[in-house]
Amino acid sequence: MDPVLTEDGKPYGPHRYKELVKERYLIAKNTNTSYIDTGKITPVERRYIMQFLHEEAQRQKEMLEEVKQRRNS
Secondary structure, X not given: OOOOEOOOOOXXXXXXHHHHHHHHHXXXXXXXXXXHHHHHOOHHHHHHHHHHHHHHHXXXXXXXXXXXXXXXX
């Protein structure tokens, strides 16, 4: 069950809705899927996909930093 308020005392519902919209947007953008189709993804699948996107972003960031270090050496 979701809480009624966020940690800073604001209503939780609008906050969570914005998070869900952002997750669906990021999934659609990074998987070449329509935003409408992301509504068919289960919550578990959505969490997994968001985790995979985060991991991929971290790998790309590390590779970019490595290239920058090699270039500056």
